[in-house]
Structures are given as C-alpha cells and as structure tokens.
Amino acid sequence: MTAGTVAQAITRAHRNEWARVVAGLARRFDDLDVAEEAAAEAFAAAAERWPREGVPANPGGWLVTTATRKAIDRLRRESQRDARHQAARFGYDASPAEPTGPVEDDRLRLIFICCHPVLASQARVALTLRLLGGLTVAEIARAFLVSETTMARRITRAKAKIKAAGVPFRIPGPDDVRERLAGVLAVVYLVFNEGYLASAGDDPVRSDRTDEAIRLGRLLRTLLPDDGEVTGLLALMLLTEARRSARVSRTGELVTLDEQDRGAWDRALIAEGNALVQERIEAVAAGAAPGRYQLQAAIGVVHTAAPSARDTDWSTIVALYGRLVLLDPSPIVRLNRAVAVAEVDGPSVGLAEVDRLGAGLDGYHAFHAARADLLRRLGRSGESRTAYDRAVELAGNPAERAYLTRRRDQLAG
Known part of the structure; x- marks a missing residue:
C-alpha cells in the first residue's frame, strides 16, 4: 500500500x-x-x-x-x-444509565450538550463545529472572523463551563429541547455551510460535512416532526445540496448560480425539499408564523423552480428577504437582500444598499465580492478591481478565489 x-x-x-x-x-x-x-x-x-x-x-x-x-x-x-x-x-459503567431520549445517536446527544444554555450562542456553535464537525480551530476562527487565539480560548472556556455545570450526556427533556433548539439548528446549518463551500483548506466542497449536517437534520425532524424550523432547515439544506455537483467546474473554479448547469441538479433532492416547504406553506396558511429557515427554504424553492437564471422570480425573492430581515436583521441577511434588489431595481440601487453595510462587513469576503460585481456592472472598473482584490485576499475557499481572480482579470483597462 x-x-x-x-x-x-x-x-x-x-x-x-x-x-x-x-x-x-x-x-x-x-x-x-x-x-x-x-x-x-x-x-x-x-x-x-x-x-x-x-x-x-x-x-x-x-x-x-x-x-x-x-x-x-x-x-x-x-x-x-x-x-x-x-x-x-473494565468496560462497563456502574452508574445508573441515563435516559437517552427517543433518538439513539451519540452525535445528536453531543450537539445538545454543546448547545447547553450555560454557553453563549457563539460558544455553542464553535464547540459543536470543533467536536462534531471536526473543524480545526483555525477554520472555526475564519468562520467567525476572529483570531485563532481568541477562538481557542473561547472553545476552552466553553468546555470548562460544560464540565462545571455537570451537564449529563443525554438528550434533554421536551422543555429543554425547545430552549436549546435554535442553537442546535444554527450549528447544524453552519456545519452544512462549512462543507458546501469550505472556508479554508484545499477542498472547495466537503461532502462529508454536508452529508453529516443533513443526517443530523433528518434526526432532528424525527425528534421534532411538527417543528416548522426543523422542517425548514432540512428543506433548505436539501435544496442547496441539490446544486452541489454544478457548483465547482472541472478546473476547480466556483460556478455561480446564474452560470450553473441546471440539468446537473439533483431533482430527487429538489422534490424532497419542495415537499417539505409545501408542508410548511400549508401550516402558515393555517396560522403558523414562518421562521428564518422556512423563509430561506422558500427562497431556495424559487431558485430551483426557475428553468434558467433569467427566469428567476427576483421580486418574490426580494419580498421573502424583506420578511427575513424582520426576523434576522443581521448584516449578512441584508447583504443578500441587497444583491436581490440589484436584480430587480438595477446595480446602482443594489450598490447603495450594499455600501450602507460596509462598516460591519469589511472583513467578510462576500461583501467585497458583491461590491466588485455591482461596480463591474456599472462600468467602474478601477473600483471593481480594488474590491475584487480585497475579496480574493479574504476568501479562504480555493474555488472562490479562482472565480474572483478570473473575474478581476477580465476587467477592462
């Protein structure tokens, strides 16, 4: 060998x-x-x-x-x-057995431990990415836009708090599950994103991590079949995963959504995701309020329903992002909405919205990539090149760097 x-x-x-x-x-x-x-x-x-x-x-x-x-x-x-x-x-545990809950899976139980209320939200995510996702401290630090030393200390403190609190290794009771669920879902989605487009390393896509996140999403749905956000997250991951094979070219370059071969998308995953979204649409019609993952899954349905990029219903996407901003007014959600607005109202309107977010996103490569593209569409090549340079500098994914570098080098003058 x-x-x-x-x-x-x-x-x-x-x-x-x-x-x-x-x-x-x-x-x-x-x-x-x-x-x-x-x-x-x-x-x-x-x-x-x-x-x-x-x-x-x-x-x-x-x-x-x-x-x-x-x-x-x-x-x-x-x-x-x-x-x-x-x-x-000696190979046995003499203490009384803890109830394990309805799902017999050590990894799922570990997620609920990592998302215990004694930890701050970011600490929960970081700890689970380390223990369940297998990410290095450097990879997690990049995802959080902090230094490696800061992240190492955060993870160490999180483990110490879990130990000091004496948290038992079991899935919590129904009331505790609800309390921790938002953190658990956030962790699963971040594990998925780290696999779908890795923030660091030589592999642009880590299918093992997307597979693990989807597996955990299915287990959560088994545990909580009537929870709208659990269903929404699973649908979102399925609809996103369906496009994975068309995401990176044979030369290792990122292929953006508008350039992807839609015939290569996994129609079985799309159908499954659509069915889950339809289930939530019926629940919303009956009076349930959609959460952030349900709204993102609905956006995914609009994208996958379009036979080509030019047929995308961007007005509906802008409306869905408008509802999402009310639930989650984070700069990244608002950046995504601004990109969609540019498709409806033009690049100058979109750029104005993007620029209003600059103070909080200067260290985020997608912010500079969005600016670069909008500036390119407006014919402002010099400014676009500067923005591309910053995006390439910050991007940790090799496929993204290759794409951004090519787009920059195609600029006139």
Whole structure:
C-alpha cells in the first residue's frame, strides 16, 4: 500500500469517524476534554502506525479502541482512579444509565450538550463545529472572523463551563429541547455551510460535512416532526445540496448560480425539499408564523423552480428577504437582500444598499465580492478591481478565489 493511499485512508477516516469517536468517548467518560484529546491522539497514532502496519479492515473500530485506551491512560496518568475510571477500565459503567431520549445517536446527544444554555450562542456553535464537525480551530476562527487565539480560548472556556455545570450526556427533556433548539439548528446549518463551500483548506466542497449536517437534520425532524424550523432547515439544506455537483467546474473554479448547469441538479433532492416547504406553506396558511429557515427554504424553492437564471422570480425573492430581515436583521441577511434588489431595481440601487453595510462587513469576503460585481456592472472598473482584490485576499475557499481572480482579470483597462 502506497504512502498516498494510506494518507487518503487517514483523511477519509477523519472525515467519517471523528464525530462518532468523540461523541462515543464523551458518553463513556463524561468529559469533553478527555474525549477530544483522546480522539486526536488516536488519529495521530493512526498516522504513525498505519503506514507501517497497513490500514485496518475496520478503521472506525480501530480508532474507537485506540482512543478508549488513550483516554484510560490519561485518566490513569492524572490519578483519577474514581468510579468513572474503574468502570471505563473494565468496560462497563456502574452508574445508573441515563435516559437517552427517543433518538439513539451519540452525535445528536453531543450537539445538545454543546448547545447547553450555560454557553453563549457563539460558544455553542464553535464547540459543536470543533467536536462534531471536526473543524480545526483555525477554520472555526475564519468562520467567525476572529483570531485563532481568541477562538481557542473561547472553545476552552466553553468546555470548562460544560464540565462545571455537570451537564449529563443525554438528550434533554421536551422543555429543554425547545430552549436549546435554535442553537442546535444554527450549528447544524453552519456545519452544512462549512462543507458546501469550505472556508479554508484545499477542498472547495466537503461532502462529508454536508452529508453529516443533513443526517443530523433528518434526526432532528424525527425528534421534532411538527417543528416548522426543523422542517425548514432540512428543506433548505436539501435544496442547496441539490446544486452541489454544478457548483465547482472541472478546473476547480466556483460556478455561480446564474452560470450553473441546471440539468446537473439533483431533482430527487429538489422534490424532497419542495415537499417539505409545501408542508410548511400549508401550516402558515393555517396560522403558523414562518421562521428564518422556512423563509430561506422558500427562497431556495424559487431558485430551483426557475428553468434558467433569467427566469428567476427576483421580486418574490426580494419580498421573502424583506420578511427575513424582520426576523434576522443581521448584516449578512441584508447583504443578500441587497444583491436581490440589484436584480430587480438595477446595480446602482443594489450598490447603495450594499455600501450602507460596509462598516460591519469589511472583513467578510462576500461583501467585497458583491461590491466588485455591482461596480463591474456599472462600468467602474478601477473600483471593481480594488474590491475584487480585497475579496480574493479574504476568501479562504480555493474555488472562490479562482472565480474572483478570473473575474478581476477580465476587467477592462
């Protein structure tokens, strides 16, 4: 087996098994630090031993066994020879079993732990991206537009708060589920986005992360089948995932929505997403108020329903974004609305709205990319080039950088 083949196997194992290993260790040892560090040590051992010994027939089982031994060794080194240590050492847990809830999945339970109310909203998202999504601290820092040091401290403090609060490893009761649900949905969606268009790394698309987010979305819908936002998020992810195969060209460049081959879209995913949105439309007609994910899913339906980019119903999209801004007036939502406004009222109107958001989005590459495109459409090539330069500088995704670089280089003069 070549070194390249082994490296690919390790990468694949990390993508497929990291969340499962961490979640299983967290349940067994009731300690997030132990779980994360033992999992990391197991993958380091794989990188050292698999090139010599070969890739095991069951990589996931090998990693779980190795990580468990690493965790026990750590507890032994720290002289934590309490009941938890002894139980783990001999392969059983002598304490009364915690109820696990209606969904038997360690990863889903770990999400609810990471989204405990003792944590601030951003800490919940960061912790889950680290423990469930397997993102590095640097990748999470880029997503939050903060330094790596700041993010490392945030994650460390979050784990310490979870430990100090004595949060049990189980899905909470119905009342607690409702309280934590918004944070859980935000985390799942960020994991999805990090896979659909990765913020860093050599791979522009990480299908393992989009698959994991959709899997978690389906589990949440099983847990809460009548919740509109759970349904809306699943629909949104399905409708977005349906376009993934057309998102990046063969040369590794981002293909924007207006240039994508719509014949390559996954019609089965679109049909499933449309059915979920239709279900929520009927609920809204009966008096339910749509939430942010339901509105974004409705926008996705409008995009996927258009046979070509020129046939897109931009007026409806602007109206939906108008309702979304009332629920979530964040600068990014308002930026998306401004881009849609430019399609209805022209680039000068859209640019005016985009420029009003500048103070809060200077470190966000999509803000500069939107400005660059609108300035290009207005014939202001010099300003457009400057905006493209800033967008390329900030973009962490290689496919986006390639696209933005080409668009900049096509400018006249």
